[in-house]
Amino acid sequence: VQSLFLFLAHIVFFPKKGPILSIKTPKGTRDFFPDYQVIQDYIFDKWKEACLLSGYQGYEGPMFEHLELYTGKSGDEIVDQLYTLQDKKGRDLALRPEMTPTLARMINQKGPSLKKPAKWFSIPRLFRYEKAQKGRLREFFQLNLDIMGCEGIEGEVDLLLAITRMLKSFGLTQADFQIGISSRSILSALLKQRNVDNDAGVYAALDKKAKSSPEAFAKLLSEAGLNEEDQSFFADFMNVKNLTELKPFCQTEEATAAFDELNSLFETLNKLGAGEYIALDLHVVRGLAYYTGVVFEVFDKAKSMRAIAGGGRYDNLTKVLGGQAVTGVGFGMGDVVLRDLLEEKGLLPESLASQTDVFVATFNSDTLLAFEVSENLRDLGLKSQHSLKSQKIKKQLDLSNYFGAKYVLFADAEANTDGKFEVKNLKTGEQNMFSLNELAEACDV
């Protein structure tokens, strides 16, 4: 609709002017106009607030990395989606498609001076050249929370409590989202138990179960090298609905240990009151190659959208990148799907409204006076606006409405009002004589 409007505007307003609007936003990227950005900021602020409450520390990295940081580490799919470039010295670089390799590199560079466990968060911008569609763009933001140097399931517990707190802080409830939890270590143990060694291939096949018919799924498993018996085993396995049903599948020592760990994670989260948000979901496998333990994904309850968030344990990544062995567990939450969900549930704040506390209007259109009063208001912590040129009072009031100002202050250099100004509350229509301090109080600053 917007592009249609722009096209029409183009025709109507600039009929013959050459390359009008010829340069557009690159495909799969967004422009964040102020009414869009204000909501983006709302999401980022809530994210950050929840992270700090839960004791995570912020970090960031470069927007691009040496290409070799990704090739062979992140899994083939994501490498195919890289935006690559060379700098002027011919070094191969790539725009970051995910944050975890950067994190692992930083942890490696920090070396033994790293205080463990390190609970870190970041809101990186990421880039993946894939088909742009609903809920998926080529350029997006993704909150990342990670804990490095925590071997026990306390890491998973901490992350899952933080996710729950965060989503609840947006007003979402257990009627809106669910965290599906599974375990790569169980899968890996079962593959060993059945002497299958193409782990990555089987993970990729299992990952497609939800989108496949039983026949298509059987075909995928067969292509991954599973014989009929194995296929039937994993088809049954994927139909498991709870831990009681899962237990009999885990026969070896390794499988039992992995089951016990998962069981303990559920028990702990239940005791901590997060039980209503979590469920065993063996369809959760995760696309990236580096996961080694518990994996999880957060979905809208109706499962009508892509995953809101996903993550898991990756205990070998820093080592794979040539550094010390530091255990890791983390997750990412993209901005696009979350924003769609919050919009659908009516949980986004009103755009731009109340970004202005006071609009300063002047009867004789005295811009200098408007500047002066506005600056005094800003000194008191009030967000203030005024017209930037001589305009009739009617035009000034239009502007104050456009900005959604809480109050209009009428300034008049001629009037002797003992430092008091006529002030109108735009919501109630009430008018009062206020000093600037009284106005600050009324605005609760």
Add this chain to the structure above:
Amino acid sequence: VQSLFLFLAHIVFFPKKGPILSIKTPKGTRDFFPDYQVIQDYIFDKWKEACLLSGYQGYEGPMFEHLELYTGKSGDEIVDQLYTLQDKKGRDLALRPEMTPTLARMINQKGPSLKKPAKWFSIPRLFRYEKAQKGRLREFFQLNLDIMGCEGIEGEVDLLLAITRMLKSFGLTQADFQIGISSRSILSALLKQRNVDNDAGVYAALDKKAKSSPEAFAKLLSEAGLNEEDQSFFADFMNVKNLTELKPFCQTEEATAAFDELNSLFETLNKLGAGEYIALDLHVVRGLAYYTGVVFEVFDKAKSMRAIAGGGRYDNLTKVLGGQAVTGVGFGMGDVVLRDLLEEKGLLPESLASQTDVFVATFNSDTLLAFEVSENLRDLGLKSQHSLKSQKIKKQLDLSNYFGAKYVLFADAEANTDGKFEVKNLKTGEQNMFSLNELAEACDV
């Protein structure tokens, strides 16, 4: 020093492990470890706060644009510094080296629906392939404030008041910074007055005055096509110290109008109390090609660093990009020089300290209890931390010190304390029995 340390750490701790630490941060980019990021966030928050107070609305754009948005619009120097790439369909893209072309493109796309004046701000990440050195990196952040659709000097006034407010909010005073102001329109009128038509060439030469000897400067002017008489005129012009000295240079109607505008800007800023922060500085020319009116740069008073900020009026940019004519005036302030200056002046906050309100310690190392109490504290708005594994109380207290926690709360499942906990203030050493609500009050949440 840091890289030396890493190199030594590499030798000492990982003597024979193959490609250890071989993947580094790309040249001219930064890793933002938590103790660095917390200060970065401080700068961003202050920037944002000042922008909102002064009535600017946030916006953002894509991290890369179609290459043609920059070629020929931004001036040659910046085009030479572009990081270019192609997407998988062969489209030519470039990482954004500055925000103004994106802004102009967005304004063009908005078309006639744009409410004017539009006061917008953004904190984009920018990329320029140039020699990495003190105060200059290849990847940096730059606050941008712009006003679109304001013809009068009220636009410049508004921006310069916002800069001043912002720098003062960091604790900087007029002893620390100065805003040098000049005018491209005066220069342009003088060039016309003397029948010189190589405007861009002369601007480039004048821009180098400060770094050149009188002889070298004369040579630059000569190379820009100025005859001896013109050279002497502009050498004298650049030595002008105040508006009184400047006036006699402006003889034509156009030059007089440009002078009057600049004079009026100084008068207005003086009346609004900003006089102590500004000075006429004809050495300010600005590198970018698109400026058309007043230009300005902010320097540390000692002029020992690169410019803290710079900007000016660019009235034709949207039209050059093929859109409607919308006047613009704006500036950019990079994070690198500002951070250096704040550090030099001792104005940065203590890193990471007080990011933790409460550290929850447990005598019997009961991680579940620590989680439970922490979650209750977080519900009350307190930033809480605890150990993620069973650890002796000594180790837990080490951790609480590392995090710079304000309080340590001792939780003990066995003790019957009527919902009260032993709490120690780590600053004063004082110990009290507090309920969680009392602790929240003590933390002023």
